[in-house]
Amino acid sequence: MQEENDDILEQITSSEYKYGFVTDIEADEAPKGLSEDIVRFISAKKNEPEWMLEYRLKAYRQWLTMEEPTWPNVQYPAINFQDVIYYSAPKQKVAPNSLDEIDPELRKTFEKLGISLDEQKRISGVAVDAVIDSVSVATTFKEELSKVGVIFCSMSEAIQEHPELIKKYLGSVVPATDNFFSALNAAVFSDGSFCYIPKGVRCPMELSTYFRINAANTGQFERTLIVAEEGSYVSYLEGCTAPMRDENQLHAAVVEIVAMEKAEVKYSTVQNWYPGDKEGKGGIYNFVTKRGICAGDHSKISWTQVETGSSVTWKYPSVILKGDHSIGEFYSVAVTNNFQQADTGTKMVHIGKNTRSRIVSKGISAGKSQNSYRGLVSVAKNASNSRNFSQCDSLLLGDKCGAHTFPYIEVKNNTAIVEHEATTSKIGEDQIFYCNQRGIDTETAVALIINGFAKEVMNQLPMEFAVEAQKLLAISLEGSVG
Amino acid sequence: MLKIENLQARIEEKEILKGINLEIKPGEIHAIMGPNGSGKSTLASVLAGREDYEVTGGSVDFLGKDLLEMSPEDRAKEGLFLAFQYPVEIPGVSTTNFIKTAVNEKRKYLGQEPLDAAQFLKTMKEKMKLVEIDQSLLSRSLNEGFSGGEKKRNEIFQMAMLEPKLAILDETDSGLDIDALRIVANGVNQLRSKDNAFLVVTHYQRLLDYIVPDFVHVLYKGRIVRSGTKELALELEEKGYDFIKAELEKETV
Numbered sequence: 001m002q003e004e005n006d007d008i009l010e011q012i013t014s015s016e017y018k019y020g021f022v023t024d025i026e027a028d029e030a031p032k033g034l035s036e037d038i039v040r041f042i043s044a045k046k047n048e049p050e051w052m053l054e055y056r057l058k059a060y061r062q063w064l065t066m067e068e069p070t071w072p073n074v075q076y077p078a079i080n081f082q083d084v085i086y087y088s089a090p091k092q093k094v095a096p097n098s099l100d101e102i103d104p105e106l107r108k109t110f111e112k113l114g115i116s117l118d119e120q121k122r123i124s125g126v127a128v129d130a131v132i133d134s135v136s137v138a139t140t141f142k143e144e145l146s147k148v149g150v151i152f153c154s155m156s157e158a159i160q161e162h163p164e165l166i167k168k169y170l171g172s173v174v175p176a177t178d179n180f181f182s183a184l185n186a187a188v189f190s191d192g193s194f195c196y197i198p199k200g201v202r203c204p205m206e207l208s209t210y211f212r213i214n215a216a217n218t219g220q221f222e223r224t225l226i227v228a229e230e231g232s233y234v235s236y237l238e239g240c241t242a243p244m245r246d247e248n249q250l251h252a253a254v255v256e257i258v259a260m261e262k263a264e265v266k267y268s269t270v271q272n273w274y275p276g277d278k279e280g281k282g283g284i285y286n287f288v289t290k291r292g293i294c295a296g297d298h299s300k301i302s303w304t305q306v307e308t309g310s311s312v313t314w315k316y317p318s319v320i321l322k323g324d325h326s327i328g329e330f331y332s333v334a335v336t337n338n339f340q341q342a343d344t345g346t347k348m349v350h351i352g353k354n355t356r357s358r359i360v361s362k363g364i365s366a367g368k369s370q371n372s373y374r375g376l377v378s379v380a381k382n383a384s385n386s387r388n389f390s391q392c393d394s395l396l397l398g399d400k401c402g403a404h405t406f407p408y409i410e411v412k413n414n415t416a417i418v419e420h421e422a423t424t425s426k427i428g429e430d431q432i433f434y435c436n437q438r439g440i441d442t443e444t445a446v447a448l449i450i451n452g453f454a455k456e457v458m459n460q461l462p463m464e465f466a467v468e469a470q471k472l473l474a475i476s477l478e479g480s481v482g
Numbered sequence: 483m484l485k486i487e488n489l490q491a492r493i494e495e496k497e498i499l500k501g502i503n504l505e506i507k508p509g510e511i512h513a514i515m516g517p518n519g520s521g522k523s524t525l526a527s528v529l530a531g532r533e534d535y536e537v538t539g540g541s542v543d544f545l546g547k548d549l550l551e552m553s554p555e556d557r558a559k560e561g562l563f564l565a566f567q568y569p570v571e572i573p574g575v576s577t578t579n580f581i582k583t584a585v586n587e588k589r590k591y592l593g594q595e596p597l598d599a600a601q602f603l604k605t606m607k608e609k610m611k612l613v614e615i616d617q618s619l620l621s622r623s624l625n626e627g628f629s630g631g632e633k634k635r636n637e638i639f640q641m642a643m644l645e646p647k648l649a650i651l652d653e654t655d656s657g658l659d660i661d662a663l664r665i666v667a668n669g670v671n672q673l674r675s676k677d678n679a680f681l682v683v684t685h686y687q688r689l690l691d692y693i694v695p696d697f698v699h700v701l702y703k704g705r706i707v708r709s710g711t712k713e714l715a716l717e718l719e720e721k722g723y724d725f726i727k728a729e730l731e732k733e734t735v
Contacts, residue, residue: 429533434570437530438584438640439558439591448583452574452623 030087036060039187042087046156046190049163059176059186066180072343073372073404074312076285084250086188086221150203150234151196155223158194165196169227173256173291173320181252181287181314185221189254192222197232197263206462208237224255228263230296235266237465249274251310252287261296261323268461269317270469272309272476280339280368283311290317294326294352302329303346304460306469308476311340316374318347321355321383328357331457333469335450335476336369336401345375345406350386350416359390362454365401366477372404379416386416394424395453397446397477447474483508483679484529484549484648489540491528498524500704501540506648509676513690514683515715516701517723522683523567525701526652529681530564531557545647558584559591561647565637565654572624577636578606580624581643588644609642613669631662638669649673650681655689667692687719700726 030041039060043053068079145152151162159166176186197203228234238255251273259265267290276283286309292301303317319328330346348357357377365371377388394403405422427449435445450473451458458466489502498521506512516522528535529542531554542549549557572580585605586596597605610617613635625633634654641649651670655663670680670693682693690698690712698715700708702723707730708714718726 428570430570431572433532433554434566434572435580435584436554437558437564437566438580438644439555439588440584441553441555441587444583444587448575448580449572452572455574 029085032085033082034060034084034086034188038086042188042190045087046159048156048159051163051167052159055170055176056187059183060188062177063180063183063187066183068180069314072314072374073370073406074314074341074343076312076341079250079285081184087190144204148201148204149198150201151194152207153194155189155192155194155225158225162194162196165227166194166225169225169256169258170223171256173258173293174254174289179289182254182289185223185252185254185289189221189223192224192253194224195226195234195236197226197228197234199229199260200231201229202232203234206235206237208239220249220251220253222253224253226255226257226265226267226292228257228259228265228299230260231262232260233264235462236268237462238267238269239271239465239468249283250285250287253289255288255290255317257292257301259292259294259296259299259301259326262298263296264300264302265292266302267292267304267317268465269303269305269307270461270465270472271305271307271313272472274311275309275336275340275476276311276338278338280311283340284309286310286313286315288313288315290315291320291347292318292328293320294323294328294355296326297323297352298325299323300327300329302327302331302460304329304331304457305333305344306454306457306461306472307332307334307342307344308472310342313340313342313344315344316346318349319357320349320351321357321386322351323355324352325354326352327355329460330357330359330361330375331460332361333364333454333457333473334362334371334373335364335473336366336371337476338367338369340367340369342370343372343374345373347376347378348388350377350379350383350388353383354385355383356386357388359388359392360456361390361392362457363392363394363403364397364450364453364473364477365394365403366397368400370402370404372406374406374408376408376410377418377420378408378410379413379418381412383413384415386413388416388418390418390420392420392422393453394422395450396424396426443474446477450474450477483545484681485543486529487541487543489525489528489542490538491524491535492538493524493535497538498535498704499528502701502704502706504699504706506679506681508647508679510697511674511680511682511693511695513693513695513698513712513715514681514701514706515685515687515698515718518685520701521704522685522701523652526564526650526681526683529557529650530554530562555587556591558644558646559588563641563644563646563649565634565641565649565651567653567656569625569633569637571626571628573626575624576622577620577624577639581606581620581640584640585643605643609639612642612672613639614665615639630657631659631665634658634662634666635669638666642669642673645673646678648679648681650683652683653685654682655684655686663689664692687715690715702726702730 030038036057039056043056174182176183195207226236257265273284273286294301301319307313317330321328328348334342334344336342345361346359359375361373363371363373373392379386392405396403403424407420409418411418431449432442432445451470458469461469484506486502486504489499491499502525514522524535528537537550582602589596615635619632654666682695695712698710698712699706
């Protein structure tokens, strides 16, 4: 039986990455390696103002003095940062004015991903800022958004068009000096999205960015900044895919969110970067710093992530609860299969009074993968009546994978209530057989059970994402259980 | 409908079924009785295709097809249903969602269009009445936190939804109080038709007061040692399994 079980496991876990295709477009690349010259090259390519170059150079110099973190529960060969291409832009003759002018190859790429831009534009009412490699190639709905004063554009554009906002907020939540990878990002970030919601505005549509790593050996370093002014609301979606590459690709993004008084920001991610093949070869290194600050009273930031990709993930979307009565949420499903490694979780930093946070983490491990939850709940001295509830559940498929939980709690105020619950379970052969007996094949059964397990998190996703995320969960674990 | 010939099966090295012969025709209800450890549940599991058991001999014909060659899910889709003695829990998956998936998988297999939400709901409402099951129960995670009676009613509800040709009830009466037993039996009786058949596996005669079998078989040490009509069940109830054991020992002497 055990063998039988392993066989089924083998099958499901052995299915190949379905988004592996390379778009054949000429790229405008920087030479390999990192130096002040490369930083200058990137800045010049993007025609940036002097202050931006200075920001980058300062970050670069800082980065030189820093060391790569070794504390996560992941193992990978040392990255040669001089072997990475830090800038790669698809060549385009002129900037596109409308979707119709976009390179047909690029559009095909999106179609394969199931996000045809015109479809998106026409039907779903989602504004998409698509990032292929390093340059934002299409931005839709900008006009409609501008009517209500919402700014949604690429970071490069924001630097040109809204320097005062960028100067004020860039690096205000995640300073360049925050960590090794955030410093690297600050020095070489190529593009990303900027989103500004003015006071009292409820953003009329979901904002969405589709990231995709395309050219070989390019690191992708996006930079995202979301600022929600007093009483505003925005729901932001981020999706990622990367084609198959033999060598590991580095991805070190930074996302910053600022929520003012009574503002609410909901940030949802579906991440399926190429996880590497069955032998653990290739795949994306995903080292991301995501952090939001509830700067004003009664503000709220909610992170929802469905992580199915990357060979190594290091990511802790966090919330600094500075305003009184502010709320931070983190809902996560992390799936690892084959040789994937994920060390992910969150930090909830309670500073204001009556602040609340909620953490729901669902880890699913299959194959020979390792899946760790790492979370910090800290309550500062003055954060009276703070509350946190954390729930970390792990589901194991097979017996060669691992699930780990590292919850850290630091409480300096004795009126705080902090709760932590954790469970670990396995998909049982009894459950599978029960489904089989009802005419449901093993693969469908696994998808059903997994989605049941992850439901609490999936429910947080906006509708159009939830469907895709469910499919992704099934695809990621295809072939994987008994 | 079902023809079992000289079926033998074992789990690991232990022989459990030692040559079962049984034929079930459409419209019939057969009861399999026997003391603990006689192989009743094994027979049910082997027919459903549980992989823990290894079939070492014999054949099973189900509606003209070789049942033993089929995967468990194909057996189900061909019309074989097993009401589990211990139904499993699946957290986060509602019974409604679960049974909808099952019904549509079966329809797909049979080349039928999937039921849309309205059709499905309508069918579900009809079948819910049969087993007096509540909508709220079906919205909850499958079997999670259900009482024993609720789990068994849920099994019969699923059976009603899937409309099997042959339903095997594996000790469905175990752990049921008399009211739950009556509800379950009523459900079965209403689903009974000239086209389908039931194989009722039970330890006690009690259930057979409500689901009246056409044939009763006594399973002992992996073989059917007696077959008869419902009177056989009454005799067993009265005399206990020991009398069978005693008779058998006499015969072998």
